[in-house]
Amino acid sequence: MSLPSPSDTSHSQPRLQKWWHFFDSWKVGIIPLPIFALAGVLIVVDAVEGSFPSNIVVMTAVLAFCGFACGEIGHRLPLLGKMGAAAICATFIPSALVYYGLLPDPMVKSVTQFFKSSNILYLYICCIIVGSIMSMNRKVLIQGFIRIFIPMACGEVVGMLLGTGLGMALGLDAFHTFFFIVLPIMAGGVGEGAIPLSIGYASILHMQQGVAFGQILPMVMLGSLIAIITAGVLNLLGKRYPHLTGEGRLLPDDSKDGSTNLNEAPPSQFDVSTVASGALLAILLYMIGMLAQQFTGLPAPVAMLFVAVLLKLSQVLSPKMLEGSGMVYHFFRSAVTYPVLFAVGVAITPWQSLMSAFTVVNLLVIMATVLSLIGTGFIVGRKMGMYPIDVAIVSCCQSGQGGTGDVAILTSGNRMVLMPFAQIATRIGGAINVSVALLLLNHFMG
Structure with a gap:
C-alpha cells in the first residue's frame, strides 16, 4: 500500500x-x-x-x-x-x-x-442563577436586591389599578376583571400562581377548581406572551439608547471585585475541573434550597438564591470557583435555552388555552396591565438611579409564566444575567399577590 x-x-x-x-x-x-x-x-x-x-x-x-x-x-x-x-x-x-x-x-x-421526570428546567434555572450571582459585583448585588422591590411594588399597584379600570370602562365587571384577569397575570406563573389561585377560588367562591383554572390559565399565558414581546422591544431600545441600560446590570458599577460581565464572551482558557466544580456548586445549592423548602415553605429556587447571595457576599469561594460558575452560565445560556423552551412548549404550554384568551377586551386589559407594570418599573427605576431598561425587563418577569416565562422573557431581552432578580419578581412577588388576594377575597365573601 x-x-x-x-x-x-x-x-x-x-x-x-x-x-x-x-x-x-x-x-x-x-x-x-x-x-x-x-x-x-x-x-x-x-x-x-x-x-x-x-x-x-x-x-x-x-x-x-x-x-x-x-x-x-x-x-x-x-x-x-x-x-x-x-x-x-x-x-x-x-x-x-x-x-x-x-x-x-x-x-x-x-x-x-x-x-x-428530569426536572431539566430547574437544573437550567439553578445554573443560570448561581452563575449570574457569582459573577456580580458584591456591592451592586446587595443594592440591587434592596432597591428592586420599590419599582416592583409600584408597578404592581399601577398595573392593578389601570388594568381593572380599563376593564370596567370596557364593560367588564370589576370583580371579574381584577380576580380573573389582572391578578392571574401577576400571580407568578402556573405552578406557583394559577393553581393556588384556582384552589383558593374554588374554596371561597364554591366553584369547581377546573373551571377556575380554565379561566385563569389563558390570562397567565397571554400576559407572559406580551411580556416576552415587550422585553424584545426593550432590548432594541437599549441598543438605540445605550445610556438607558447596563446590559444586565441594574445599577452603575464603579468598583471592581473580580466580577465579570456575563453578556461578554467567556474566558478563552477552558479548565474542565473548574467548570465541573461550578456546575456541582449550582446543583448542591439547589439541593440546599430543596431542604430549606421543606422547613420554611420558601420555593427551592428562591431559597437557593439567598444562599448563593450569602456565599458571594462572604467571599468564601475562590476567584477560580466563581469563574467556573460563570462558564457554566455561558454554557447553559447558549446551549440549553432553546432546547428547554421547546420542551416547555411541548409539555406544559396548551395552545388552546392561549387561543381562548384572544378576545379584543381581554387583550386590551392584559396589555394595559402588563405595559403599565413595565412602564412604572422603567420610570421608578430611572428616578432611583437604576438602569431603567434593565429594571423594566425585570418588571416584565412579574407578568411571566413562572420559571418558564422568566427564561423566555430574559432570552428575548438578552438579559439572562438578571435571572436572580426575575426569580424574586415571579416567585416572591407572585406569592405575595396570591396570598393577599385570597385574604381579601375571603374577607369580602365571608
Whole structure:
C-alpha cells in the first residue's frame, strides 16, 4: 500500500479547508449544519419506526434539533427577529404543532415524560442563577436586591389599578376583571400562581377548581406572551439608547471585585475541573434550597438564591470557583435555552388555552396591565438611579409564566444575567399577590 505523494496532499488541502470553513461557519443556532442535518435524519428514522426513547441521549438530540430549529425561524423573521421572536417561536411553535397533531405522538409523549421526570428546567434555572450571582459585583448585588422591590411594588399597584379600570370602562365587571384577569397575570406563573389561585377560588367562591383554572390559565399565558414581546422591544431600545441600560446590570458599577460581565464572551482558557466544580456548586445549592423548602415553605429556587447571595457576599469561594460558575452560565445560556423552551412548549404550554384568551377586551386589559407594570418599573427605576431598561425587563418577569416565562422573557431581552432578580419578581412577588388576594377575597365573601 503506497502513501499519498506530497502533491496529492497539497491538492486535497484546499478542499479540506473549504469543508472545514463550511462546517464551522454554517450553523443552526450553535449546531454546525452537517451535524444538524444528521440529527434531523436520525429523528425522522425514529419517527418512521415509531420509537422515541425518553432517555437523556435521544432527548438531547431531539430537543437540540427542534429547539434550535424553532429559534432559528424566530431569528430570521423580519423585524420580529430582533424583538424576541426566537424565544416566542421556540415556545409556541411546538405548542401549536402538538395541538394540531403535527408532531409524532411518540415524540410528544417522550419529550413530556423526559421534561417532567428530569426536572431539566430547574437544573437550567439553578445554573443560570448561581452563575449570574457569582459573577456580580458584591456591592451592586446587595443594592440591587434592596432597591428592586420599590419599582416592583409600584408597578404592581399601577398595573392593578389601570388594568381593572380599563376593564370596567370596557364593560367588564370589576370583580371579574381584577380576580380573573389582572391578578392571574401577576400571580407568578402556573405552578406557583394559577393553581393556588384556582384552589383558593374554588374554596371561597364554591366553584369547581377546573373551571377556575380554565379561566385563569389563558390570562397567565397571554400576559407572559406580551411580556416576552415587550422585553424584545426593550432590548432594541437599549441598543438605540445605550445610556438607558447596563446590559444586565441594574445599577452603575464603579468598583471592581473580580466580577465579570456575563453578556461578554467567556474566558478563552477552558479548565474542565473548574467548570465541573461550578456546575456541582449550582446543583448542591439547589439541593440546599430543596431542604430549606421543606422547613420554611420558601420555593427551592428562591431559597437557593439567598444562599448563593450569602456565599458571594462572604467571599468564601475562590476567584477560580466563581469563574467556573460563570462558564457554566455561558454554557447553559447558549446551549440549553432553546432546547428547554421547546420542551416547555411541548409539555406544559396548551395552545388552546392561549387561543381562548384572544378576545379584543381581554387583550386590551392584559396589555394595559402588563405595559403599565413595565412602564412604572422603567420610570421608578430611572428616578432611583437604576438602569431603567434593565429594571423594566425585570418588571416584565412579574407578568411571566413562572420559571418558564422568566427564561423566555430574559432570552428575548438578552438579559439572562438578571435571572436572580426575575426569580424574586415571579416567585416572591407572585406569592405575595396570591396570598393577599385570597385574604381579601375571603374577607369580602365571608
